[in-house]
Amino acid sequence: xxxxxxxxxxxxxxxxxxxxxxxxxxxxxxxxxxxxxxxxxxxxxxxxxxxxxxxxxxxxxxxxxxxxxxxxxxxxxxxxxxxxxxxxxxxxxxxxxxxxxxxxxxxxxxxxxxxxxxxxxxxxxxxxxxxxxxxxxxxxxxxxxxxxxxxxxxxxxxxxxxxxxxxxxxxxxxxxxxxxxxxxxxxxxxxxxxxxxxxxxxxxxxxxxxxxxxxxxxxxxxxxxxxxxxxxxxxxxxxxxxxxxxxxxxxxxxxxxxxxxxxxxxxxxxxxxxxxxxxxxxxxxxxxxxxxxxxxxxxxxxxxxxxxxxxxxxxxxxxxxxxxxxxxxxxxxxxxxxxxxxxxxxxxxxxxxxxxxxxxxxxxxxxxxxxx
Numbered sequence: 533x534x535x536x537x538x539x540x541x542x543x544x545x546x547x548x549x550x551x552x553x554x555x556x557x558x559x560x561x562x563x564x565x566x567x568x569x570x571x572x573x574x575x576x577x578x579x580x581x582x583x584x585x586x587x588x589x590x591x592x593x594x595x596x597x598x599x600x601x602x603x604x605x606x607x608x609x610x611x612x613x614x615x616x617x618x619x620x621x622x623x624x625x626x627x628x629x630x631x632x633x634x635x636x637x638x639x640x641x642x643x644x645x646x647x648x649x650x651x652x653x654x655x656x657x658x659x660x661x662x663x664x665x666x667x668x669x670x671x672x673x674x675x676x677x678x679x680x681x682x683x684x685x686x687x688x689x690x691x692x693x694x695x696x697x698x699x700x701x702x703x704x705x706x707x708x709x710x711x712x713x714x715x716x717x718x719x720x721x722x723x724x725x726x727x728x729x730x731x732x733x734x735x736x737x738x739x740x741x742x743x744x745x746x747x748x749x750x751x752x753x754x755x756x757x758x759x760x761x762x763x764x765x766x767x768x769x770x771x772x773x774x775x776x777x778x779x780x781x782x783x784x785x786x787x788x789x790x791x792x793x794x795x796x797x798x799x800x801x802x803x804x805x806x807x808x809x810x811x812x813x814x815x816x817x818x819x820x821x822x823x824x825x826x827x828x829x830x831x832x833x834x835x836x837x838x839x840x841x842x843x844x845x846x847x848x849x850x851x852x853x854x855x856x857x858x859x860x861x862x863x864x865x866x867x868x869x870x871x872x873x874x875x876x877x878x879x880x881x882x883x884x885x886x887x888x889x890x891x892x893x894x895x896x897x898x899x900x901x902x903x904x
Contacts, residue, residue: 546672546883548792551752557788558665558752559759562781566762570769587825589780594821596783597856599790600863602817617862625858629851648701650854653861655696658760658782659689664868665756665785666749672883673750681737681744685757688734692760695727699767724768731761756785789868789879796881 547554604610604618611618631642663686670676677685702720705713734757742748763781766774791810798809869875 548668548672548788554669554752554788555755557784558669559755559762559781559785561784562759563755563762566766566777570762570765589776590825591818591821593779593783594824595817596786597860598817598820599787600860600867603790603793603867604863614866617866621862622855622859625855629855646851646854650857651700652697653858655693655700657861657864658696658763658778659693661782661786662756662760663689666753668789669750669752669756672880675741675745675749677737677741677749678744681740684737684740685734688730688737689760691730691733692727692764695723695764698723703771727764759785792882793878796878800881
């Protein structure tokens with residue numbers, strides 16, 4: 533039995549929400565659902581309605597965008613502190629989107645460039661969020677990654693990022709007559725087996741942790757890393773349907789973190805009213821997400837193959853979604869840095885402050901920078 537002093541030194545909950553919910557959201561649910569489908573449906577998922585999947589994905593995905601905006605735009609001080617992400621980036625993106633709309637060339641090069649940049653950021657965002665999950669759950673349990681371990685895990689994620697970009701370019705260019713399509717198809721065929729190298733490289737990093745501390749990193753960290761391989765296997769197997777599924781699970785993976793920040797702030801400001809506050813918070817996210825989803829029909833990839841020649845009425849909602857996706861990356865870059873003491877306090881205020889600060893001090897147990 534632990535001594536009273538040892539028990540008092542432990543966090544009340546080494547979780548963002550609860551250990552089980554964390555495990556399911558960070559990737560456990562997606563692994564449980566997708567792996568059997570990958571094994572039994574090699575070509576397509578015939579029983580999945582693409583229309584229902586698009587709207588479910590859009591609603592949850594839009595909710596995770598709104599959760600970020602709730603943090604960035606919650607008061608004047610946050611906006612003033614993060615002017616670049618809160619004000620200037622949206623204005624620049626609006627300017628670029630406007631230029632793309634008035635571009636009369638065929639094919640519409642500015643529109644296609646906006647599409648490519650958005651998709652490249654998406655690949656960076658997926659892999660960056662997975663690292664953020666790994667580092668955050670390791671942080672909660674006092675298990676950090678040293679320089680070599682971080683390098684190996686980052687390298688594995690960069691390989692997957694390169695695969696994602698090649699997948700996107702091949703998906704798009706294979707539906708056009710652009711001469712570059714053949715070259716991109718060759719690169720994609722090369723990158724697909726190379727992606728297996730990412731598993732070996734990242735696995736070496738996880739094994740080094742076990743050798744250094746005598747046990748593997750927290751299960752939630754490992755599951756977040758494994759889930760990304762499953763997600764990309766779904767994209768490889770099912771194409772656009774796989775991407776919709778991945779976007780859905782990516783958003784689910786994220787939502788627990790802004791919810792924890794909101795819950796911690798509610799607990800500090802109005803103790804005993806957490807349930808009401810979080811009910812209103814959840815209803816507000818879903819309400820705004822539903823409204824935006826109705827005003828901006830269909831996710832960007834839904835008509836990706838038909839971008840050339842589409843009229844302005846169809847281009848505008850696509851551009852707006854691209855803008856939101858790219859802006860979301862920049863907002864995440866300023867609100868999820870665990871090296872920032874204020875971010876640590878807001879995200880981990882539900883654990884013992886002394887434990888958080890000791891883990892956030894010097895040494896390998898503190899991630900240098902975490903982007904979710």
